[in-house]
Structures are given as structure tokens and as C-alpha cells.
Amino acid sequence: MSSFESRIVKFPSKKYGSVVPMKAIPGHFVTNHSHINYYIDLTTMKSRLSEVKQCAHVLAQQYAHIPVPIDTIVCLDGTEIIGAFMASELESAGHTIHNAHQSIYVITPERTANSQLFFRENVEPMVRGKNVILLLASVTTGISIRRGIECMGYYGGLIRGVATLFSAVGQMDGIAVNTIFTKEDIHGYASYDRTTCPFCQKNVPVEAIVNSFGYSKL
Secondary structure, three states, rough: OOOOHHOOOOOOOOOOOOOOOOOEEEEEEEEOOOOOEEEEEEEHHHHHHHHHHHHHHHHHHOOOOOOOOOOOEEEEEHHHHHHHHHHHHHHHHHOOOOOOOOEEEOOOOOEEEOOOOOOOOOHHOOOOOOOEEEEEEOOOHHHHHHHHHHHHHHHHEEEEEEEEEEEEEEEEOOOEEEEEEEEEHHOOOEEEHHHHHHHHHHOOOOOOEOOOEEEOOO
16 A cells, blocks of 8 residues: 555545545645645546446436436546436436437547547537536536536537536536535645645645546656
8 A cells, every 4th residue: 555545534425424435635736727735536436336326326316306408418537437327317317308319418528738628520419509417526626617618618518517526616607516525525625826835835845746537646
């Protein structure tokens, strides 16, 4: 076991007691947009079948009875398996689907070199004019959500919800973020701009570059 794994702390969700606990590692880490004092480890929540099913069930409940039909789940951060189970949960719950094929699409956009999201022409019909849930793994500053919302706007997708496993923000551009875990679930969680990071001000080295897929030690 590495020094990182030996520091794992588990946090239960205060919102949904039955869901699997979230694992986090305290330290000084850097994301694409900020410095954080906990790395949120979502590895098993996105890949272990029992945990995936629980997460998908909790998230799907937030959309099972909304008044508009969901046509498409757009998955970011490696959440495709969760998205597929969410779609299955919604269909099993009798969620009304109005598209011609009477089924929910589960898709993932591609990224350009500067992280701009886009869809190929063969996938675009699954977005244009469709009611979309944007599914992400974790959100620290909300920039990833905003990029997803902008992408849907380019292709004519209608955002009907944002779902995440962990989010430090409650809404973005007037759209509520439905999440299993919030920053309140992780005692003392904080994110900082590089210029105001207290670790950097005390010359504490950055331990790893992190994102929703994992970490790379420095």
C-alpha cells in the first residue's frame, strides 16, 4: 500500500445514508483549475459494479418524476457505466421517453487539445433538440459544468439536470447540481486559487496532480 492509500479517510453521505462511503485522501493537490486539500477518490464508485449500481440508483431518483422526458445522458469523467445504469433505472421506473426509439441515449463528447468538448456528426442527433442530463464524476469549481453547458448549447441540447458523485457547488448558471456527496460531507474540504493557496504560501510541496480519473505523484 502506498503512502497515499494509507491516508484514505471514508466519509458517509449525509444526504443518502445507504450509498457507499466516499474515499478521500488529505494533502496538497492540484486540479486543472484549483488547489485542494483532499483528493476525492472515485475509482471504485465508477468501476465496482455494486457501487456503480448504488450511485446510479441514487442519482436516477432525482429525475424519475420530472415533468420533461430525458432523452440523453451525456457522460464526462469516465461516468459511462453509471450513466448506463441511470438510464436503465429511469426506464424501469416508467420514466416517459418521447424520442422515436423510446430509449435513452448514453453518450460521451470528445475533447480538443484545449479541452473544448465536441460531438461527431453521427452523435449530434442524440443531442440536438434532446432533453439532456449532464453527468460528471466530481466538481470543484464548476468550470467543467459550464463547459458541458456551453457544449450542449452549441449542439442544441436542452439541459434538464446536472448530476455528480461529488460537487463543491450547488448550482451553475441557474441549474441545480444533484449530487450524492457535497463538500459539507468532507470535514474541512477546501479549494483555493493558486495565488491564495495556504499550502503554497507556507511552501508545502504539491503532492500530486489529480483529476476524476486518478492522481499522478510529483
